[in-house]
Amino acid sequence: MKACTVAVVGGGLAGLYAARALYASGIDVIVLEARDRLGGRILTADEAGMAAEDGFDLGPSWYWPQMQPPMETLIGELGLHSFAQNSEGAVVFERMSRETPQRYLPAMQEQQSMRLSGGTASVVRALAREIPVDRIHLDATVTAMALSDAGIELTVKRSQGSIGILQAEQVVAALPPRLLEATVSFSPEQDSATAARWRDTATWMAPHAKFFAIYDEPFWRTAGLSGTAQSMVGPLVEIHDATTASGKAALFGFPGVGADQRAALGEEMLKQACLAQLSRLFGSGALAPRAVLLKDWAADPLTATAADRVGGGHPLPGSSQWVSGLWKDRLILAGSETSPFEPGYLAGAVVAAGRAVADILSKMDSR
Known part of the structure; x- marks a missing residue:
């Protein structure tokens, strides 16, 4: 079993922004990206x-x-x-x-x-250059997360079909909440209100x-x-x-x-x-x-779910409480749609990731 301090799920703008800031702060971070490229919805x-x-x-x-x-x-x-x-x-x-x-x-x-x-991919390339290559894993799809005494165990599926486990003290989920709810199983399960909020948050442009x-x-x-x-x-x-x-x-x-x-x-x-x-x-x-x-x-199954086939409105800023219950201290959502400022936009990804980094560094200091 591999281990790191923080696992960032998603190698788009939010995920890379968070990983760059965490690495610069001396945090042992690993980025897991399901695609064979970085950028997420950014594609030049x-x-x-x-x-x-x-x-x-x-x-x-x-x-x-x-x-x-x-x-x-x-x-x-x-x-x-x-x-x-x-x-x-x-x-x-x-x-x-x-x-x-x-x-x-x-x-x-x-x-x-x-x-x-x-x-726009020039932003992606510039951020990735400031993260060590061995800290970024492509073709790495997170299919499950389970709480453990030490944090969260992530089940990671590779494109060749192999399965691995990564242990992290903290996880930053830098992908749309709806996609997270549809593609990752949780043990214990997220409470019904949290899962419903993720599911009901439209993924912008999906x-x-x-x-x-x-x-x-x-x-x-x-x-x-x-x-x-x-x-x-x-x-x-x-x-x-x-x-x-x-x-x-x-x-x-x-x-x-x-x-x-x-x-x-x-x-x-x-x-x-x-x-x-x-x-x-x-x-x-x-x-x-x-x-x-x-x-x-x-x-694109790494962007949209079945619910996204029907056009939705632009995500609106709401409560900052995206995770609750037993998961609250270990899991942080940082997709652009979770931002209190310009959710869905590029700027929203930057703000959401910045808030996640500040939260993690605060927790590290308190420990």
Whole structure:
């Protein structure tokens, strides 16, 4: 049986932020990530859909410095570079299928959406560099947790099928509460109210998908368009310029059809319908992409549960009491959805992880 002081379950932004801070404080920490990559819902990919150091954000891509100072502070600490979401040019609005899409010039926004050079995964890479490689375990799925005299015993399943046990004094569960409740068994069981709260907390963006069309050049800008569009026709309901800081041109949009309808349509049919819509909105040049990508997060079992196939609202800040009873002193939830500030967003992950670290260090001091 292996042992550590703190086990962090989940290698996304929250998990890596917590592990980095704990390691810097001299705590023996191990990160367990079920995927074969770090990042969780953060995924920056190339035009083939493979994780890349300079690509397109199939997960979250924006942050707002004035509204989300914790994220701005972290980006500064890591020495990362940001750039503004393109907003120069007209916005296109598609009201009805039998009407020509309309163009208008929007008022300047006070809160500018910002993106990261190299994609949002640049945060993941920067955090991971400050954690020893042997402290991060990929393809390590936690399937069970059991309280013991010394803390918590975690059952860890590897991709090859092998099973191992990790003993930790404290566990930071840095994943969505709903996913935790659905995929990990507890001994003793969580009390019914706690389990219900986890189950009822929607995982932000889990019901949704993102479609990308990648081009040789951002032809819409030449036509005086920003790349931003809204549609009441679909299949995409919201579209934006996804061109990277290095100049790789792309448009992306959120399909407005639900997860079950996307599955019924099939990936290829949905992609063709999205391209046809981009042609209506931005011109015939949209029909000749270099590549197209579709990331359906509802079909990702390491993000979404069956309950996430029905769209839910944005998680709202609530009570900080995410764990109760016998588990209260050993288990801490740190997924973004548990944050009292901007839950679900990147900034929420930073805040939730910071609170978990402060809690653990306080407990260590008291002991």
